[in-house]
Structure formats: C-alpha cells, structure tokens
Amino acid sequence: VGKRNCDRENDVLRAVGNGLIDEDVRSHVAECASCADLLHVASAVVDDRRTLMGRARVPSSGLVWWRANLRARQQATRVAVRAATFVQVALVVLAIGIAVVLAGAKLDYRAFLNASVASLSQWAVPLIAFGAWLILAPVAVYFAVTED
Amino acid sequence: MAISALMPETILPVDCQSEASAKPARMDEESFRAFYERTARQVWAYLVRLTGDSQLADDLLQEAYFRFYRAGTQYENESHRRNSLFRIATNLARDHGRRRRRGVDVPLREELPSLDARDDQRTDLVRALARLKPLQREILWLAYAQGSSHVEIAEIVGVSSKSIKSLLFRARRKLAELLRG
Numbered sequence A: 001v002g003k004r005n006c007d008r009e010n011d012v013l014r015a016v017g018n019g020l021i022d023e024d025v026r027s028h029v030a031e032c033a034s035c036a037d038l039l040h041v042a043s044a045v046v047d048d049r050r051t052l053m054g055r056a057r058v059p060s061s062g063l064v065w066w067r068a069n070l071r072a073r074q075q076a077t078r079v080a081v082r083a084a085t086f087v088q089v090a091l092v093v094l095a096i097g098i099a100v101v102l103a104g105a106k107l108d109y110r111a112f113l114n115a116s117v118a119s120l121s122q123w124a125v126p127l128i129a130f131g132a133w134l135i136l137a138p139v140a141v142y143f144a145v146t147e148d
Numbered sequence B: 001m002a003i004s005a006l007m008p009e010t011i012l013p014v015d016c017q018s019e020a021s022a023k024p025a026r027m028d029e030e031s032f033r034a035f036y037e038r039t040a041r042q043v044w045a046y047l048v049r050l051t052g053d054s055q056l057a058d059d060l061l062q063e064a065y066f067r068f069y070r071a072g073t074q075y076e077n078e079s080h081r082r083n084s085l086f087r088i089a090t091n092l093a094r095d096h097g098r099r100r101r102r103g104v105d106v107p108l109r110e111e112l113p114s115l116d117a118r119d120d121q122r123t124d125l126v127r128a129l130a131r132l133k134p135l136q137r138e139i140l141w142l143a144y145a146q147g148s149s150h151v152e153i154a155e156i157v158g159v160s161s162k163s164i165k166s167l168l169f170r171a172r173r174k175l176a177e178l179l180r181g
Helices: A009-018 A023-031 A033-055 A059-103 A109-145 B014-021 B029-050 B054-071 B078-102 B120-130 B136-146 B150-157 B161-180
Strands: none
Touching: A009 A023, A009 A033, A009 B150, A023 A033, A033 B029, A033 B120, A033 B136, A033 B161, A059 B029, A059 B054, B029 B054, B029 B078, B029 B136, B054 B078, B078 B136, B078 B150, B136 B150, B136 B161, B150 B161
16 A cells, blocks of 8 residues: 655656756656556646547637526526515405405305305306316426426 | 645746735725736536536536625635635535536536546546546545645635545545456
8 A cells, every 4th residue: 555645746846847857756646656546647647638628619708608697697587576466466465365364344244144055056167167177287387388 | 734835836826925914804895806817717617516517617606706705704815815715615515516416407517527528547536536526526626726734725615624634635536446447
C-alpha cells in the first residue's frame, strides 16, 4: 500500500499546471506511487479539460441572459396568477358565507329544513350523478393527458 | 491549499482571481454576462464529464445559469459565486442521473466516449471516468481540472471537508488503476 499523501504532491500539481515536468519531479514520481498516480490522473484530467473547453460551443451570454429573464418573468406571472386566483376564490367563499349568514337571520329554519329534505329526495339521483361527475371528470382528464 | 494556486494557467482566468475582493452585489446584466463569459466553458466541460453527454450538458448549462440567476443571492466574492454555480450544476447532473436510473422520461443518449474519439489517451480517460461513481467524478474534476480546494469541493458536492482528502485519494487511485488498464 502506497503512502496516502506525499509531501510533494503540490510540486507535482504545479508541474502539471505549468506543463513542465522537470527532472526533479520526474525522478520523485518514479519512486513515489502516490505521486505517480497523481501525475497520471491530473495530467489526463487537465489535458481533457483544456480540449473540452476549446471545443465548447456555448450560447452567447446575451441569449442566456435574455432566456433567464424571460423564464423568470414567466414564473413570476404564474405565481401572481395563482395568488390572484386564490384571493378570488377566497372572496367568493366569503361572499357566499356572508350571504348565507344574512339570509339565515331572516330564515325559518324548520320550514327551510323540511323543504330541503323534500326537494333533496326529489333531486337525489341528479345530485348523485352530478357529484359523481365532479369527482370522475378530473380523474378522466388526468388519465387522458398523462402519458403513462 | 487551493490547487488553483499551483496551476495558474489551466485553472482560473486571471480576471476571476482579481475579482476575489469584489463587493457583494446582486448581479445586473453586465456582471451576469461577464461572469457567464468567464465560467460557461468550465461548467460545460464539467457537465460533459459528469453526464457523459454533450447535448445534455448544453441543456443543463442553461438551466444552471437560470437557477443561479433566479436565486439572486449576493456573494462575497467571485470564488463563492463560482462555487455556487458549480453546486447547482452538480445537483442538476445528479438529478438527471437519478431520473435516468429510475427510467423516468429521460432520453438515453450516446455515452461518454461519443464526444472524444480523437485520441486514445482521452478516450481512455472518458471510459475510465464513466466507470467511477458520480461523486468520484465530481471530486476528481473539481480538484484537478478546476483546481478547487478541499473546502470548496466539500461545499460544492455537499460532503464534509474532512472526508474530501480520503475520498479524493481513493478516487485518484481508482482512476489511475483504470487508466493503466
């Protein structure tokens, strides 16, 4: 098992970085397994990086800036729309609640309850169908648009 | 000690190092574009070697800069800014790797050797890197290609800085063995 970290690793890395491996480093590497690995690996990686960066065809900075801004604006719009929708729904629920409270103040509960039960039995089948549709329609849409 | 200090020509452009003491500031267009010009090729090369796919690296590169821009974080200096960008790129590559392993809607493109059949040595490296664990690839590239210090590598890959030394040693030994065949 070779030595884990040789004191001369920095010399080896400096030589790789400069692209000049002098005789001193070369003779050390011949005797030190850890530095031999380091030289082998670091040389290959540095050379590979240099070649890759030379080949890189990255988009222009202006294009990336423009796209980043566009996406950020789109995301901000989506968040704003979602928040506005939430507020609208909350306001509608609140309005309905207020209307129910106001109406309830003048309502004969017993008569209303009796009338509701009577009409409920009359409308039971359509209401159940409507409820089932409310539940099943989103499920059907989900399965229709999902690839899996 | 940062390896970049030992490898001045191959690791960091001079202007990166000179900005190390820049004041913290949210990026405007000019500084974003300048930062992109300095770092895009480095990040692209990193992503190519992490994912083994140059086309995917193109996509992830743009996503990385978008996330970096959207984060809108103020950085103390160029080094922190660059580390943050590499952390984003690392996470994107990892996410893609996880999705690929789970078989989720990720096109499997030609693997690592595709880009680099030019010379045998580089092809060997590409094949050897492909046989390493993702974390090993990340650490080796950051250490020797980017010249990042152990602390910087720890910050980027999300591992404690104390364990980087041994992880790097093991990864280096493994890669050297693979390169020797």
